[in-house]
Structure formats: C-alpha cells, structure tokens
Amino acid sequence: MNTLKTPVKRATGFIAASLLLFAGMAGLAQAALPDGAAIEAALKKAFTDYRKLEEGANADYIPALAEVDPNVYGIALVTTDGKVYTVGDLKTEVSIQSISKVFTMAKVIEESGPRSIPENMGVDATGQVFNSIVAVEQYKGREMNAMVNPGAITATSMVKGDSYDAIWNSILDYYSDFAGRKLTVQEDIYKSEAATNQRNQAIAMLMHAYGHIEDDPLQANDIYTRQCSVGVNARDLATMAATLANGGKNPVTGKQLVSPKNINEILAVMATAGLYDDSGQWLYKTGLPAKSGVGGGIIAVSPGKFGIAVISPPLDPAGNSVRAQKAIADISNALGGNPYEVVPR
Secondary structure (H helix, E strand, C coil), X not given: CCCCCCCCCCCCCHHHHHHHHHHXXXXXXXXXXXXXXXXXXXXXXXXXXXXXXXXXXXXXXXXXXXXXXXXXXXXXXEXXXXXXXXXXXXXXXXXXHHHHHHHHHHHHHHHHCCCHHHHHCCCCCCCXXXXXXXXXXXXXXXXXXXXXXXXXXXXXXXXXXXXXXHHHHHXXXXXXXXXXXXXXXXXXXXXXXXXXXXXXXXXXXXXXXXXXCCCCHHHHHHHHHHHHCEEXXXXXXXXXXXXXXXXXXXXXXXXECCCHHHHHHHXXXXXXXXXXXXXXXXXXXXXXXXXXXXXXXXXXXXXXXXXXXXXXXXXXXXXXXXXXXXXXXXXXHHXXXXXXXXXXX
16 A cells, blocks of 8 residues: 555564453453443544544545545444444445455354464564565565455455355355345445555465465455455444454344354454554554554444444555544543453452
C-alpha cells in the first residue's frame, strides 16, 4: 500500500499479548456493561464528536477505493446478549478488505485446529508493512501472521474444498453466518483490485515457493482478492465482532460458528497485529483486539461484552480509519470495554 508509513517498531509478541489479554479478562465479571441508555448516549456522542472531522484520505492503491464516498460514517455495537445499537449510516456498504482476514483465519482454525496457523505461517507481528516481501524473504515465509497479506493469502489457501467454487462458497457462507445475513461481493471493487494486485500475486508465489501454500498460489490469491471485496455495513461488522466477543456464537442468530476454545487464539492474533504498524499503540490505548481494513472499517472486540464496528473511509498513514479509531476508543472508554481494567478485590 503506497500510503503506509515505514514501520520503525515491532509489536508485542503473540504469547505476551495472549497472557496480558486474558489476564485482563479475569476482571470482566467485576464491571457490568452499562444499560441501554448509556450505550446509546456513548454512540451518539462519538458520532457527533467526529462527524465533521476532516482527517485522513481514502486508500487509492486500489483505484475503486479512491472513489468511495469519504463522508460515509456509521457506528454499530452489538452486545453478547444480542442487543443492537446503531447511529449514522447503516445502509452504505464498503468492502470488508483486511477485516476478512480474521474470519478466514477462524475458519482455518475450525477446520484444521489451532496449531495449523502457527505451524504454517506463524503468529508474530512481522515488524514490516502488511504487504512486505522483505518479511517473507527474511524467514522464508515464517514469522508471519494471518493479519498481513502473506499469512492471509496462505490462510485462504488452507480453506478446505475440492474446487475454486467450493472454497469460495464455503468462505462466503461463513462470513454471512457471522453477519447474520447473506453477503455479496462488490464486483467493481473485486475487478479493480484483481487488475492491480500484482504484488499480492508475487507474495503468493513466494509463499508457494517456500512451501506454505501447497496448491495453486494464484487461485489462492484470487479467492483472497474476492473475499476482500465482500460488501458489509457497520451493523454487519459489529455482529461479526460480537460473535467473537460471545465465544464464537452469533448473539443475534444464536448460531455457533467458532468453538469457544478457539476464540483465545483468534483474539490474540488480532491484538498483536490487527491495526498494521500501529497495533501496539492501539492496544496500549484501548486494550481491545481489533482489525482494520483499507475499505474504511474497523471492528473491535470487548470479550464477554460487545463487538463494535465503525465505517469511515478516510485513513491515517498506517492505513486505519481515523474516525473509527477515535469513535471506538471513546465508546469503549465510556462503557468500560477495556479487558485490562480490573478492579482490585
């Protein structure tokens, strides 16, 4: 991505992030989520506070993303008991982009077990930009994670299916189950991205050369490109995040999508590497496992409490929505969402 800054830091390691995150979760029972009126007030305040913010710019390395309305701004929060709170634009869909990486990783873990991810690509932050070829070369495709492109394309290649269509339909159906409705691909985004993703094609071939992608690497890359082009609104994303917050069970539909025992690993990788080069800063400020996408969305998970999502296309230099970061941080602070905030007994 041409707009991303050069990384100068390495995020906290996977094990450290895991231990800290779930040590903090031990205090969840001590701080109940405020009532519905307080939740609505927090969402409305964040929406109002940042509605006129004019910072950041749309991603332009995929031409179609540059054309997305930068004024789209929607917030949704879904609690683990299935209550939905929204404000702003809930109709406009943006492409899910890198947020999709979370749910493909979840599918691979469900199909092949939690060791499948660390054993094939790794789970540590790379210390490089999300589409770095240097990072692949440095460790021959290891020391990756499923939140950066080499790991994400590899994860897509690991989804089970005996044909392109079988793999793709399995992924799309899984995303739809998380959102609680049938999702579709934004074809203009897919075509634009497919025409300009030569770097990802090279990454896929390199991961294949190092033995991490077993089958056709270009097919894996194309399916990955298609998954990034799935259209979602803020409510879809919040419901997807809430499913992770609720131990893998969609709190709106009641469908179990991830085994509760596998949620720890998914949230830990999000915490470690979910916001590109600024993952450490985000975790330091909010404590929330999160994932951003260059389409303008961010999801965040307050384990046992809620999932939250904001859609707003203008991005900062690290590739994360400016409004979304500010709004989620404020709402979480108002609602006691940080899992590290533990009241002493």
